[in-house]
Structures are given as structure tokens and as C-alpha cells.
Amino acid sequence: MALVSVQGEWYIYFWLLYCKIYSAIIWLFGNHCRGADKVRSVITGGTGVQSSGSIQRARTRRKKAQQHRVKYIVALTRRSSARRIIMAPGASAAHVMMEDKEKTLHGAGVSMRTRRVSPFAPLLIALVGLPARGKSQLAHRLSRHLNWNGESTKVFDSSEYRRRHMALYGSHDIFRADNQQGSAIRRQSAREAAQDAVHWLKDGNSVAIFDGTNITREQRQDLNGLSEMGFRILFIECVCEDQDLLERNIIEILHYSADYKNMSEDGAVDDLRKKLEHYMRQYEPIDVGVENIAVVRVENMGETVTAHKVSGQKESGILGYLSGMRALPQTLYFTRHGESEYNVLGRIGGDAALSARGEMYARALAEHMNGLATREPFSIWTSELRRTKQTAADIRAPKCALRALNELDAGICEGLTYEEMQERFPQEFAWRDQDKLRYRYPWGESYIDIMTRLRPVLSALxxxxxxxxxxxxxxxxxxxGYFLDAKLDELPYMTVPLHTIVKLTSYGYTYKVEMIKMPVDCVDTHRKQPKNCSITRTTADALVTVPSHYDTLPSNLWQNPSEAQI
Structure with a gap:
């Protein structure tokens, strides 16, 4: 059997060799014939005589050769992102069709070789929609969200630019389509806002939000052309069909807009109604079948969200945020736990219980909040630590303990005083003072870590x-800091005193702050940043801003008045 197999293999080798030699002979013979035909045609062409038979044979050979080449032709068509390969009979026809299509697109002003914008490029967000559709509220909420997540974002409101060109708002006539002077002012204002947004992105920032109506296709086409500068463009169209929501948006404009602060209520209502009529006559809703743009359509402030041609990491995150957004009036309350035993001793972290004065604050807080609960119910969110649960124990409301609300983990410094930290870890103490926002305790956390774990809590809140x-x-x-849109570097030094209720009330797209101090004494735990943050500083320089506590104050301050008299 082995011998038969070997003989079979040798037979195949000889057969392949034979085919190769035969092909070479045919190729040489063909070239020789074609060379002879060329010589013959040159000779006969020089004498002006050529037989009809030779012409017919030449045409036949040429036709067969073309058919042979068409069978295996490869047509290459360049695209903006890839090179498409077509290998099939008739590929030459397909190549011609692609060339014709590219010529047509070039004639329409579209290039198949348009540069692809990097997915990491700066992003320009342009809002679209009629007034009172929640555009400004969406813009500022989105800006707050993106800044919190590390994307340097700024809102450019075209109305603010318009007010720079007008000392005092006159009337709705400036928004009429046939008002040439008013139209020129509005166009100029929109251009200035867009230019400042471009400068913001060119300076190395991540996102610019252009808050304007952008109600015509021409305006949106001009903005979309900024992609040629290397920016990504996303349009967000705000639509509102909910009459209750629309009425609330109109009331907010009448109360908070600078255009109506000097008008009577009836005059402002009439002016805003006519302004809306002017815009509605000019409004061209986005048609994705006509406009080649990336767009997110937001109906009723997040009730329904649809997307078209949206891609990219930033855009996907924005789409997720808009999908969970709701526009409701808000009243939120924030308070620290009552004074704890560790607060009295000047120690950080831990899971200490409330001090005697902390228990007094818990009772005062419960009395205050239970009085409010009779008018409108509310819920309570606490951390998992003992002192927050004890503070909220007597409040008659549903309670929820969240791990994300636990205090910053101080790692190896947990339970130490600032004096002990300076004594044991002077270098770590100095590094924390140098950059308190980003400093992470060994085996512990930083403020950035807290911000990360608070994201789902803030979205819900x-x-x-x-x-x-x-x-x-x-x-x-x-x-x-999130709700007040504070700068990140300011967060570690914000003043949040003990035994104080911080009330936030939504005020347009911002929040009004009210501090309610309960009549219960407590220590001050706020520590300012020292001027000297060097690792070679003295102990006195390191501890200069440390707040006083039990170990550093006269003992009689911690006694009851009756004990002090004795």
C-alpha cells in the first residue's frame, strides 16, 4: 500500500510539471504571434495595405483577451473610511457606477473623502427648539453633570449676547421675521456665542453648550459645518407637548428672565405670547431625512428620548443622562449628623456615637422636620454609620441607609486627631494640604473617590x-457642590457646619440656598487650608488652622453650668 501511495504521488508531481511546461510553451507562442502581428501591422501600415483577414483575426484575438481580463478584473473604489474590493464579472461596470455616484455627490457639495472626526475630539452641543421648551434648564443641568464627571463644560446663552447689544429689552417685535434690524442683532448674537464656544473648545476644554433656538435648517447647517474644524457636533431638540409642563416653563421665564424683570405681569404675559407666535412661524423642526446631523430629540423634558446618528463616548453618556432626566420643582434638605464623641475629641472618621449635645440636636431636628411632614411627606437618606442613624431616629418618615453616603475613609489615619497625624505622618499631612481634592489617604479615599461613588445617588436625588x-x-x-455647580477645587473647603439644616429650593435652573441653624451648641470642625503646605514646614505651621477641640480648650467649657458653679 505504501508503494502504491508513493507512486500515486509521483504521478501527480509529473502531471503538474507537464501542465507547467505546456503553459509556458503556449505563453511563448502567443507572445511570438502577437509580436509578429505588430511587425506585420507596422509594415503594412507603412505601405498603406492591410488584408481584411488579418484585421478580422486581430479583432477576434483582442475581443477574447478582453473577455478573459474582465472575468478576473479587480475594481478598487476608495471610500472615506475603507477601500471596497469588488471581485466579480462586470466589475468594470460597478467601478463606473461608483465614479458616477462620487461625481454626483461632489456636485451636491458632499465629499466621499470627508475627514473623519476623532471620537475624542471636543464636543459642541447645540440646542434646538421654541422658547419655553426647557432648553436652558436642560443646558445647565447637563453642564453641571458633565463638569462633575470631569468634562470641562460651559454654557453659551445667545440671549445673554443679545442683551449686550440692547441696553433695555423693548418688546416682542425684535423677534419678528420681517424686522431686519432685530434679525441682524439676533444673528450677530448667535455668531458671537458660537465663536466664544469655539474658542472655549480650542483652549483645550471638553464640551461647549450653545443655548439658542436654532430653529432654521440654515442655522443648523452653519453649526454643523464646524465639524470641519475637528469638533464633534450634537444637536438636542427640545419638544414640549405637555400643557402643564409648558405652563410651568412659561411661569419660570416670566419670573426669572431678565427680559421681563421691569414689565408688569400682564404686559410680560402678552409679550411672551406674541414672541412665541413669531418663533412658531419660523420654526423648521429637524427632519433626519433631510438634515445629515447627529441629533437627540427630547420630549417633555425626558419623558421620551430618541436618537439619530449618535456615536461617541461623550454622546452616549449624555444620551443616558437625558434618558433619566425629569423636570420637577424640588426642595431638598441636607444636614450633618449631630455632634459626635469624635467631633468633641477632634478625631476624624470612625463610627462614634452622638455626644450629649448631638442627641439634643437630633431631638430638635426631629421636631422641626416632623412639623413640615404634616404639610407634605418626605423621605430620609442616611449613611450606614451609627451617628447618622441616631440623628434621624426620631423623624417620622421612611428611612434608607446608603453605603455611598458613608464618610470619607481616612485609611491609616482613621480615628486620629490632626495633631497625631502631624506627629506620625507629617509628609502625608503636608501632601493632603497641598491638594486636598485629589489626595488619597493610604488605604483610604480621596474626595474624587467620594464623587465617584455619589454619582448614582445624585442622579436619583x-x-x-x-x-x-x-x-x-x-x-x-x-x-x-454638585447642586450649586461649585468649582471642584472649592469642594474640600466648603463650610458645612454641625447642627445646621441646608435647604435647597429649585429656582429656574439654579438653586436657592437657605441655612437653618438649630439652637444647640457644638464644636467647629472646619479647617482652612494653611498658607505653608511644604513637607519641611514646622509643626506650628501645620497645625495653625486646626480647629479647637476638647483636648485644647479649657475644661470648664465642657461642664454643665451647675457643675461650673460648684
């Missing part, structure tokens, strides 16, 4: 109402 958050100093600094 942003769309809730009448919630009391009983938390800790670092956590509440981050939460209040």
Missing part, C-alpha cells in the same frame, strides 16, 4: 423631591 439627607462633612460638601 436630582429627580426627587422633599428628601432629607443626613450625612457627613466631606460627603455633603460634594453633594452641595
Amino acid at each position: 436630582e429627580d426627587d423631591h422633599n428628601v432629607i439627607v443626613v450625612g457627613h462633612q466631606a460627603v455633603l460638601r460634594c453633594m452641595l
Whole structure:
């Protein structure tokens, strides 16, 4: 059997060799014939005589050769992102069709070789929609959300630019389509806002939000052309069909807009109604079948969200945020736990119980909040630590303990005083003073870590109402900083005193802050940043801003008045 197999293999080798030699002979013979035909045609062409038979044979050979080449032809068509390969009979026809299509697109002003914008490029968000559809509220909420997540974002409101060109708002006539002077002012204002947005992105920032109506296709086409500068463009169209929501938006404009602050209520209502009529006559809703743009359509402030041609990491995150957004009036309450035993001793972290004065605050807080609960119910969110649960124990409302609200973990410094930290870890203490926002305790956390774990809590809280958050100093600094849109570097030094209720009430797209101090004494735990943050500083320089506590104050301050008299 082995011998038969070997003989079979040798037979195959000889057969392949034979085919190769035969092909070479045919190729040489063909070239020789074609060379002879060329010589013959040159000779006969020079004498002006050529037989009809030779012409017919030449045409036949040429036709067969073309058919042979068409069978295996490869047509390459360049695209903007890839090179498409077509290998099939008739590929030459397909190649011609693609060339014709590219010529047609070029004639229409569209290039198949348009540069693809990087997915990491800066993003320009342009809002679209009629007035009173919630555009400004969406813009500022989105800006707050993106800044919190590390995307440097700024809102550019075209109305603010318009007011710079007008000393005093006159009337709705400026918004009429046939008012040439008013139209020129509005176009100029929109251009200035867009230019400043472009400068913001060119300066290395991540996102610019252009808050304007952008109700015509021409305006949107001009904005979409900024992609040629290397920016990503996303349009967000705000539509509102809910009459209750629309009425609330109109009331907010009448109360908070600078255009109507000097008008009577009836005059402002009439002016705004006519302004809306002017815009509705000019409004061209986005048609994705006509406009080649990336767009998110938001109906009734997040009730329904649809997307078209949306791609990219930033855009996907924005789409997720808009899908969970709701526009509701809010009242939120924030308070630290009552004074704890560790607060009295000047120690950080831990799971200490309330001091005697902390228990007094818990009773005062319960009395205050239970009085409010008779008018409108609310819920309570606490951390998992003992001192927050004790503070909220007597409040008659549903309670929820969240791990995300736990105090900053100080790692190896947990339970130490600032004096002990300076003595044991002077270098760590100096590093924390140099950059308190980003400093992470060994085996512990930083403020950035708190911000990360608070994201789902803030998303839920942003769309809730009448919630009391009983938390800790670092956590509440981050939460209040989010709603007040504070700069990140300011968070670690925000003042959030003990035995104080911080009330936030939604005020347009911002929040009004009210501090309610309970009549119960407590220590001050706020520590300012020292001027000297060097690792070679003295102990006195390191501890200069440390607040006083039990170990550093006269003992009679901690005694009851009756004991002090004795």
C-alpha cells in the first residue's frame, strides 16, 4: 500500500510539471504571434495595405483577451473610511457606477473623502427648539453633570449676547421675521456665542453648550459645518407637548428672565405670547431625512428620548443622562449628623456615637422636620454609620441607609486627631494640604473617590423631591457642590457646619440656598487650608488652622453650668 501511495504521488508531481511546461510553451507562442502581428501591422501600415483577414483575426484575438481580463478584473473604489474590493464579472461596470455616484455627490457639495472626526475630539452641543421648551434648564443641568464627571463644560446663552447689544429689552417685535434690524442683532448674537464656544473648545476644554433656538435648517447647517474644524457636533431638540409642563416653563421665564424683570405681569404675559407666535412661524423642526446631523430629540423634558446618528463616548453618556432626566420643582434638605464623641475629641472618621449635645440636636431636628411632614411627606437618606442613624431616629418618615453616603475613609489615619497625624505622618499631612481634592489617604479615599461613588445617588436625588439627607462633612460638601455647580477645587473647603439644616429650593435652573441653624451648641470642625503646605514646614505651621477641640480648650467649657458653679 505504501508503494502504491508513493507512486500515486509521483504521478501527480509529473502531471503538474507537464501542465507547467505546456503553459509556458503556449505563453511563448502567443507572445511570438502577437509580436509578429505588430511587425506585420507596422509594415503594412507603412505601405498603406492591410488584408481584411488579418484585421478580422486581430479583432477576434483582442475581443477574447478582453473577455478573459474582465472575468478576473479587480475594481478598487476608495471610500472615506475603507477601500471596497469588488471581485466579480462586470466589475468594470460597478467601478463606473461608483465614479458616477462620487461625481454626483461632489456636485451636491458632499465629499466621499470627508475627514473623519476623532471620537475624542471636543464636543459642541447645540440646542434646538421654541422658547419655553426647557432648553436652558436642560443646558445647565447637563453642564453641571458633565463638569462633575470631569468634562470641562460651559454654557453659551445667545440671549445673554443679545442683551449686550440692547441696553433695555423693548418688546416682542425684535423677534419678528420681517424686522431686519432685530434679525441682524439676533444673528450677530448667535455668531458671537458660537465663536466664544469655539474658542472655549480650542483652549483645550471638553464640551461647549450653545443655548439658542436654532430653529432654521440654515442655522443648523452653519453649526454643523464646524465639524470641519475637528469638533464633534450634537444637536438636542427640545419638544414640549405637555400643557402643564409648558405652563410651568412659561411661569419660570416670566419670573426669572431678565427680559421681563421691569414689565408688569400682564404686559410680560402678552409679550411672551406674541414672541412665541413669531418663533412658531419660523420654526423648521429637524427632519433626519433631510438634515445629515447627529441629533437627540427630547420630549417633555425626558419623558421620551430618541436618537439619530449618535456615536461617541461623550454622546452616549449624555444620551443616558437625558434618558433619566425629569423636570420637577424640588426642595431638598441636607444636614450633618449631630455632634459626635469624635467631633468633641477632634478625631476624624470612625463610627462614634452622638455626644450629649448631638442627641439634643437630633431631638430638635426631629421636631422641626416632623412639623413640615404634616404639610407634605418626605423621605430620609442616611449613611450606614451609627451617628447618622441616631440623628434621624426620631423623624417620622421612611428611612434608607446608603453605603455611598458613608464618610470619607481616612485609611491609616482613621480615628486620629490632626495633631497625631502631624506627629506620625507629617509628609502625608503636608501632601493632603497641598491638594486636598485629589489626595488619597493610604488605604483610604480621596474626595474624587467620594464623587465617584455619589454619582448614582445624585442622579436619583436630582429627580426627587422633599428628601432629607443626613450625612457627613466631606460627603455633603460634594453633594452641595454638585447642586450649586461649585468649582471642584472649592469642594474640600466648603463650610458645612454641625447642627445646621441646608435647604435647597429649585429656582429656574439654579438653586436657592437657605441655612437653618438649630439652637444647640457644638464644636467647629472646619479647617482652612494653611498658607505653608511644604513637607519641611514646622509643626506650628501645620497645625495653625486646626480647629479647637476638647483636648485644647479649657475644661470648664465642657461642664454643665451647675457643675461650673460648684
